[in-house]
Amino acid sequence: NDLGRFDEAVACYQQALRLGLDVAEAHANLGNALLNQGRVEEGVASYRRAQALKPDPAHEIIIATALPVIPESKAHMLAARQRVEENVERLLGSGLTLTDTSRPVASLAFYLAYHGLDDLDLQRKLARLHLLANPSLGWTAPHCREGAGGVSERIRIGFVSRYFHGHTVTKLTRGLIDTLSRDRFEVVVFHARGRTDQSPRSLDQAAVRAIRLPDNLNEARVRIAGEELDIVVYPDIGMDAMTYLLAFARLAPVQCVTWGHPVxxxxxxxxxFVSSAELEPDGAEDHYSERLHRLSRLPAYYYRPPAPTQPPDHGRLGFGDDATLYVCPQSLFKLHPDFDAVLADLLRRDRRGRVVLIDGLSAQWTRSLCERFVRSFGDVSDRVQFVSRLSSQSFQNLLRAADALLDPFHFGGGNSTYEALALGVPIVTWPGRFMRGRVTYGCYRQMGVEDCVARSPEEYVEIAIRLGNDREWREAVSGRIVAASHQLFEDMAAVREFEAFFTEVVRLAQPGRAAADATRG
Structure with a gap:
């Protein structure tokens, strides 16, 4: 499960149960793996069997918030979301109390973020549910209690994540950790249950200390508190139970989250929540429980990816030279049912067109999406083609082979957008209501290149078809992207803005001042 090999995990736990290992832990592990596959009813049933053998209040929260990975339709997605809302309300009034507060077990309701809806109220209720079930989550570190001492000469800042290895979070965060002024900041990196053997050595070396946190939640809190930090930065909250639960505690006078999970x-x-004016629409303050701080630049120092060493080749990737390749190189759960109509229109209007997707972590994800496509646009769904999961080099080759990249609605690309724009590959995007659907748009705004920004789904299809069939225009757009791409990479202006923000919020958090007095930026 932790390695993302969900299909293997299901097979292993089912075999263990067939061999007579009829214990609660085996049923719960199978339930978790089935939920990760998107088999919600079967996963919930396995958790119920675990509950019958050995009740665990934490599992009640997981059962209540189970969501499909790939919704069958928009109606199915909305019904599942409504069920979660009702279940959370029920549990809030149930007096649910955890018996073991040391385990990092939580419901992240991860797939809510991909529904394209306002999650604020439900995220607040989920947080309140976890806090009611385990009040010790709200623990305060000794140095943050009233009457504690002030700031040291250099601001002590800690970055906490599970994903400081070969992950998008590392790519979005590593440059900031590397380049913060060491005259003004003392940096500590905390690995929360992460694979430290795969962490970039430079990331750990850039810090004063790199600390592997214990798996015990209470001990992990104490370990962070022992560093007496002025600021804790969570590059991502909402993808890992440990970091989600750590964030309930007051471990530093100032605590921030950035866009590793942009919700x-x-x-x-x-x-x-540290974001950017390039990303956020007017009124975005209402999308966050945190105070929204907008940098003027995108909130990352992103290293330019190495240039590819091989030329792109349609044929070598398994496609004919005459095919128009519309590539959507995203995790399959980002493909909202609203996006189906766009793919259908694109394929109906371009008879040489192929929509290219990458297989899901589970084969079940791919099957579920194929079945939805057949129901949604069966007349052309045979021209949606899946490629197997790719190495970094092969992923770059796929991007370069594309005639156009497709940014899905509501939750678009992040790391893939940076990689594609570094290569000069045009991405069609339609900015959404929320920041998570506006990252590609924000990159284009910072670059000053907006040829591929659509104002409607209809214009989105028009731009994609023009990229796919007007070679001269596509090459001109690609040239403009390449010429402006330096605006995205190794951006010290963003680092300086982070430094100014960190310095100001620490000042405001001193005794006699409240962090909430900070301007929204």
Whole structure:
């Protein structure tokens, strides 16, 4: 499960149960693996069997918030979401109390973020549910209690994540950790249950200390508190139970989250969400439980990816030279049912067109999406083609082979957008209501290149078809992207803005001042 090999995990746990290992833990592990595959009813049933053998209040929260990975339709998605809302309300009034507060077990309701809806109220309720079930989550570190001492000469800042290895979070965060002024900041990196053997050595070396946190939640809190930090930065909250639960505690006078998982946390002790004016629409403050701070630049120092060493080749990737390749290189759960109509229109209007997707972590994800496509646009769904999961080099080759890249609605690309724009590959995008659907748009705005920004789904299809069939225009757009791409990479202006923000919020958090007095930026 932890390695993302969900199909293997299901097979292993089912075999263990067939061999007579009829214990609660085996049923719960099978339930978790089935939920990761998107088999919600079967996963919930396995958790119920575990509950019958050995009741665990934490599992009640997981059962209540189970969501499909690939919705069958928009109606199916909305019904599942409504069920979660009702279940959370029920549990809030149930007096649910955890018996073991040391385990990092939580419901992240991860797939809510991909529904294209406002998650603020539900995220706040989820946070309140976890806090009611385990009040010790709200623990305060000794140095943060009233009457504690002030700031040291250099601001002590800690970055906490599970994903400081070969992950998008590392790519979005590593440059900031590397380049923060060491005259002004003392940096500590905390690995929360992460694979430290795969962490970039430079990331750990850039810090004063790199600390592997214990798996015990209470011990992990104490370990972070022992560093007496001025600021805790969570590059991502909402993808890992440990970091989600750590964020409930007051481990530093100032606590921030950034865009590694670009959704509000709903957690009371997370003070700021650091984003960008390039990303956020007017009124975006209402999307966050945190105070929204907008940098003027994109919130990353992103290293330019190495240039590819091989030329792109349609034929070598398994496609004919005459095919128009519309590539959507995203995790399959990002493909909202609203996006189906766009794919259908594109394929009907371009008879040489092929929509290319990458297989899901589970074969079940791919099967479920194929079945939805057949129901949604069966007349052309045979021209949606899946490629197997790719190495970094092969992923670059796929991007370069594309005639156009497709940014899905509501939750678009992040790391893939940076990689594609570094290569000069055009991405069609239609900015959404929320920041998670506006990252590609934000990159284009910072670059000053907006040829491929659509104002409607209809214009989105028009731009994609023009990219696929007007070679001269596509090459001109690609040239403009390449010429402006330096605006995205190794951006010290963003680092300077982070430094100014960190310095100001620490000042405001001193005794006699409140962090909430900070301007929204």
């Amino acid at each position: 509000t946390t709903g957690i009371p002790n997370v003070d700021y």
